[in-house]
Amino acid sequence: MPQNLLIIGATGLIGKYITKEIIEAKGSVERIVILTSKDTTHNKASEINDLKQSGIEVLVGDITKEEDVKNAYHDIDTVISCVGRNVIAQQIPLIQWASETSVTRFFPSEYGTDIEYSLESASEKPHQQKLKVRRYMSTVTNLECTYLVTGPYSDLYFAEPPFGRFEAGGFNVKEKKCSLLGDGKGRISFTAMADVGRLLVAALQHPAASRNRVLIVNSFTTSPDDILAEFEKQTGTKWEVQYTGLEKLKEIEERAWRNQDPLATALTLRRIWAEGGTLYEKRDNELIGDPPMETMTDQVRQAIERS
Template sequence: MTSGIKNVILIGAGGNLGPAVLAEFLNSNFDVTVLARETSTSTYPAGTKVTRSDFSAQSLTEVFKGQDAVISIVGPTGFAEQNKFVDAAIAAGVKVFIPSEYGSDTKNPEVLKIAPVLAGKRTLVEYLETQQDKISWMVVIAGPFADWGIQNEFLQYDIPSKSAVIWDDGDVPVTQSTLSQIGRALVAILGHPSETANQYVYISSYTATANEIVAAFEKATGVKWDVQTISLEQTLAAAKEKFSKGEINHDVIMDLIRAACYSKEGYCDIRKNLWNGRLGLKEEGLEAVIKGLL
């Protein structure tokens, strides 16, 4: 079902992750098209093939005809649309669907217990599993975005003030991937469609503890960083309480996802499952990523 993948369509290529994925596909042998909403204000590099849709089932099916793979990179406001993408892809005869994941290990029920905000991602894959005689799927689990997570406070390392927030002892290894590494992984996955069909594909730029990341920043900046320690137990309890009361704001969601990563069980340490070797995807290494951020 997955042989001969050539035409690839990206949905949500204008967001945080999308541009890095698009750049890797534009640099590959795949024939890539971006699908954007009619209302979208996203912009793309000159020469990018862009098609627009009202995202009705009929329009999506028309757009997907002739495509071999549909990659969803939509953000949370688009998650609920993805079942429709799958059905339209099947109706159009697409071979492969990749849902919007690219983070925590949503296959692990313990992760979903801590961060129930991620449960919808798993539900979509359960739906894909019921359809895998018609369309293959692959899920990319990449851990926190390494570069974006630092530039956007998610990972709580602040380069301008040379400060960091560390959960508990800061000694839990966390596997992380840069946006470009995720783009390269998607290109490599579609280059290995039989091996990766219906698989959770775990990838990495590096695995490091918070203490190692602070030490790498200190080495690279030549300055001692100001480190604040917070309790995972207390932070998680506060986020869970707000979540149970329906106060599901950005900070609560981020704390739940961070708690799943920093828990002492090491749910974000995905080294034993990595596909980097099989995909020919070199790790970038902590020091190189940090150097690129300074």
């Protein structure tokens, strides 16, 4: 494990899961710091206080300001970025400033769909900012990096459709109905959000295996049909089912981008998953100690409990 670690985006969607697992493993870390905004200290005061109570050092600053960021980097050896999709490109100056300080390793916010899965990946609209970050990172010679590629988060996929739009696929536990993408049989590799944190900690604990590497990791692989069957088993009832075939999904996706629909990004990512864009001959979990992962059964149970 690194001795002095900084987390950026610690209270965000995936950042809170990563931070939780790092805190649980902190016995081997000398210092854990988070850099957060002034607004976050007010809007998420309870979360920030809990982090402080856990022994985390909280620094307040603006990630777009060099002085604030370099102050946070002081005496830090490893940076974990958990920034959201809307500010992915801001990681380029974050990496540049890290290369000018004591930082020796950087984990970019890569969690999610593989942006270099195939030749077609380079043209996918949601991948463009992450691709820019990777290109810049390749020019920095004095920083080690690790990309943790997890595939889609099962917690979000096993939930109601994004923006309530059933054509995008999803599972409504209360109404016992779902929308499946493709023919329902296409297999998708998922990662539970808690497992993203566990996998990142495992990568920290295995520095040689994760150094300057894209780690392809996940919790389990299954199909929409199998997910539905598990929901029906655990709820004890048959569900109402509709399908959005791949061609229909592509039509909806193209129209969404033309109309600047906020659903566009989600539709593209879900089309990629339905096309098999998360499947590999093998995953890299074993390279970093093969930490225990959640199962589809676990994730369906949790989705029912949340409903």
